[in-house]
Amino acid sequence: MSKPLESYLRHxxxxxxxxxxxxxxxxxxxxxxxDFLEQEGVDLMDARSEHIEGYQLALIDSGLIASSRARALAAIRGLHRFLALEGIRSDDPTKKVRPPKLPIRLPKALHLSQVEKLLEASGPEPGVDSPDLIRIRNRAIVELLYSSGARVSEIAALDLDEVDHSGFIRVRGKGSKERLVPVGSFARRALEEYLVRVRPGLVKAATPALFLNQRGGRLSRQSIWEIIRACGEAVGIELSPHTLRHCFATHLIEGGADVRVVQELLGHSSVATTQIYTKITIDTLREVYQSAHPRARR
Known part of the structure; x- marks a missing residue:
């Protein structure tokens, strides 16, 4: 690994x-x-925009999809920006390079009725007597994911002291950035049920982790994903790790929430990332109009 690359990764x-x-x-x-620059006989300090464009063409020839090429270019931009800011290079050759055009992919959100079925499949409602304590834990996890819009990894990383019983959780997102996210009454009740009835029986040794596995350790991101997948299978719904996060954002915007508030709740660094959910709402309005208005049909 070259010294500039080592310095950048350390940064x-x-x-x-x-x-x-x-x-x-x-x-x-x-x-x-x-490696590409070396094959071209070009040093990193001498790379120009045409070399970077040449690398992008090489990635196309290799069959790499547009999103992966965009990620590679983002890494290259970051490296050259770092070299310029540190004075290692006097210029940034990536400024003239255009990123690949990405297809717009709308996230898949469930209808509220589907979310309710998913919640029912995850475990008993709070207050309902049930001997299956693990399903009480699972219900709390699914309720919290939908109520907060947090990533699965963020829920797995939650500690007890990051749960404010007045109705907020403190989430550590990408880049270790923290944000406060409100939690609805349904999720709060499910979480309280778990904390009172289930967690004390799972604890084997002192641990700050909120959600525990049956061995008393922190429940992993992979285990939470398996819980969600199994709940989806139980009701015939195909889920991805981000499905409940998409539902959270889409249902908020459909309910009239401001896109910048949703951006803050999701922990997006740019509002442009969040605005994709407004496109979903517009498409929904179009579908409803075309199916309901007598003069909308062709």
């Missing part, structure tokens, strides 16, 4: 606090870029 680790998975992806993308 991402220390200054920006990126996760190990993100750093690994950046390292892989940038190593491929440096």
């Amino acid at each position: 991402l680790t220390i200054e920006r606090g990126l996760s190990a998975n993100t750093l690994s992806a950046y390292g892989k993308d940038l190593s491929g870029y440096l």
